[in-house]
Amino acid sequence: MSDKHPVIAVTGSSGAGTSTVKRAFEHIFRREGINAGIVEGDSFHSYDRAGMKKAFDEFAQKGKTLSHFGPEANLFDKLEELFKTYGEKGQAQVRKYLHDDEEAAPYKQEPGTFTPWEDLSKDSDILFYEGLHGGVSDKDAGVDVSKFVDLLIGVVPIVNLEWIQKIHRDTAERGYSAEAVTHTILRRMHDYVHYVTPQFSHTNINFQRVPTVDTSNPFIARDIPTPDESFVVIRFKDPSSVDFPHLLNMLHDSFMSRPNTLVVPGGKMGFAMEIILTPIIHEMIERKRKAK
Helix, strand or coil: CCCCEEEEEEECCCCCCCHHHHHHHHHHHHHCCCCCEEHHHHHHHHCHHHHHHEEEEEEHHHCCCEEEEEEEEEEEEEHHHHHHHHHHHHHCCECCCEEEEEHHHHHHHCCEECCEEEEECCCCCEEEECCCCCCEHHHHCCCCCHHHHHHEECCCCHHHHHHHHHHHHHHHHHHCHHHHHHHHHHHCCCHHHHHHHHHHHHEEEEEEEEEEECCCCCCCCCCCCCCHEEEEEEEEEHHCCCHHHHHHHHHHCCCECCEEEEEEHHHHHHHHHHHHHHHHHHHHHHHHHHCC
């Protein structure tokens, strides 16, 4: 944890919708004039696309399972080192994973590869991570990334909705069949249970979207429930620091379901994130200025 060089991490499973939270943070950073050093979770995978395919086959031949959720396919120790080093010195080394031709073109590399490691700008005010493992721990390896995060945000749709979103995204945008995506979900289940879901016990704030329509069989759902067909359940780790009357007044049709939990209409998720997170970031920047 660091006052001088704060670290923010947004963590969520594949298809969870972490990009929505990332956009909310980007709006806040731009509006408040904050220079954030951006870290993409995919850049801490152990293998590029070709290497992952080869490693997957090798694991399968040994009767083992490899997935992007688990420790064998990720550099958990290097991610922990990144957060720790940035918190201490405001310095870090980062790289990018190039998902497609558009991202790869400026680097004159093939899609599915990594850019070289390089130093993060020394002028950054905050380190911002978005990906699968912002609060991950691996007891066997002695790694606990969450120890070095100042603000940990979880994005956690109920699991059926998460699977619907993943199936639709991977079939529409990545060309996979619904059967192939379903197989991936099943193959990742052990790592999902042991390395993804435990993170949400350590988050400062969780945003969980809950649909109000039938999602009982996510594998045959024809469409993704819209924001207006959902509620967002927002759980705060420390409710004593939250001005709930203000939030209830600002967010029409919201209500409290527990002393630490606010429920808002799904269409107001982005707005809720901004009014909740903006004062927290203001406080982090103020502590940073005083620490300097």
